[in-house]
Amino acid sequence: MGLIDRWLRRKPSPSPQEPISEAQAVPATWANSPTHIAILERFLSVRDTKGGVPDFWGPVLGIHPERVVNGMLALGLLEPVSLPEKVEFCHTGAELKKMLSLRGLKVSGKKAEQTRRLIEADPDGMEKLCAQRKLARCTPSARQVVLEWQAKQAEFFDKATDEVISALDARQFKAAINIADVYRKSMFHPPVHPAQDAMTIKSAPRPIQERAADLAAVFTMRPKILNGLTPEQWDGLYLSYAVWQLLGRAAPDKCMPGFTGIGAMDSATVLRMLSFYIGYQRDLAQWRELGIKKGTILCCNSGSCDACMALDKKRNSLDKLPELPYKDCTCALGCRCYVSPELGI
Numbered sequence: 001m002g003l004i005d006r007w008l009r010r011k012p013s014p015s016p017q018e019p020i021s022e023a024q025a026v027p028a029t030w031a032n033s034p035t036h037i038a039i040l041e042r043f044l045s046v047r048d049t050k051g052g053v054p055d056f057w058g059p060v061l062g063i064h065p066e067r068v069v070n071g072m073l074a075l076g077l078l079e080p081v082s083l084p085e086k087v088e089f090c091h092t093g094a095e096l097k098k099m100l101s102l103r104g105l106k107v108s109g110k111k112a113e114q115t116r117r118l119i120e121a122d123p124d125g126m127e128k129l130c131a132q133r134k135l136a137r138c139t140p141s142a143r144q145v146v147l148e149w150q151a152k153q154a155e156f157f158d159k160a161t162d163e164v165i166s167a168l169d170a171r172q173f174k175a176a177i178n179i180a181d182v183y184r185k186s187m188f189h190p191p192v193h194p195a196q197d198a199m200t201i202k203s204a205p206r207p208i209q210e211r212a213a214d215l216a217a218v219f220t221m222r223p224k225i226l227n228g229l230t231p232e233q234w235d236g237l238y239l240s241y242a243v244w245q246l247l248g249r250a251a252p253d254k255c256m257p258g259f260t261g262i263g264a265m266d267s268a269t270v271l272r273m274l275s276f277y278i279g280y281q282r283d284l285a286q287w288r289e290l291g292i293k294k295g296t297i298l299c300c301n302s303g304s305c306d307a308c309m310a311l312d313k314k315r316n317s318l319d320k321l322p323e324l325p326y327k328d329c330t331c332a333l334g335c336r337c338y339v340s341p342e343l344g345i
């Protein structure tokens, strides 16, 4: 074949303006793309195809998210939902009742029954009512891919947790931080809203020595409100807190197996009280640095215990204020007092 022939038979190269088909809006490698799987994950339950994936996912996808969703429909990764499901999804129980009574139909029954009655009596009307809404969900095969991906993510977390715990058990804080950093970097992070992103304080990463020192300090803290803990429970609690902070998710079953809490507080509340104490200690240090000398305890929560209520509006120098969370608190939700700092003038 001569050069001219080849030139005449050449495949036209797509110009950037050339419209791509909806199916082409999804890359062939979608099953290896966490962003695309995360889109499918959103459709594990029924969702609108329009706006079902926020616009700000666009820059990551390189194309408007709605086109990707339509592409997934075209490729059979998503499927449109049936009319009964559509009617059920688009209306509240009260709306269904109103539509039934307007048509002189029996009002009672479950949502599915009510919907069936409405469609039997007025199929065209129901079709018209939901015509504007385009709803979809994962097809079984796409669902399978999403579930396998989720299982793999859980496995990664599991492995990272085990490694972090064994490093912390050996009090190797730097090693624990490094393992967690690698894990968090490898994880999928869904796009965030630009406004939220702008509000996030992007401080320079702190040196690992400092982070390790902070973490080591946690393992020596003894908030008085948790005085009833046994040594093993203290240890488990520190681990719980560290895993939660380092990996972004708590793993209570691994850190404190069998622990159900102390007094009126369940295990999650106990963990929150340690976190409260650590945060309060950090605040105190900052206030002192700023020259703040006094503060007032505020306890304006309805249902707080008598011990906490008695602290309300107590004003004193920072050193003389009782430790928070308050040791005598008996609230099931834990102590919710806080200190309003004031400038020492």
Ligand SMILES: [Zn+2]
Pocket (backbone or CB within 6 Å): 304, 305, 306, 307, 308, 309, 328, 329, 330, 331, 334, 335, 336
């Ligand atoms: Zn209380």
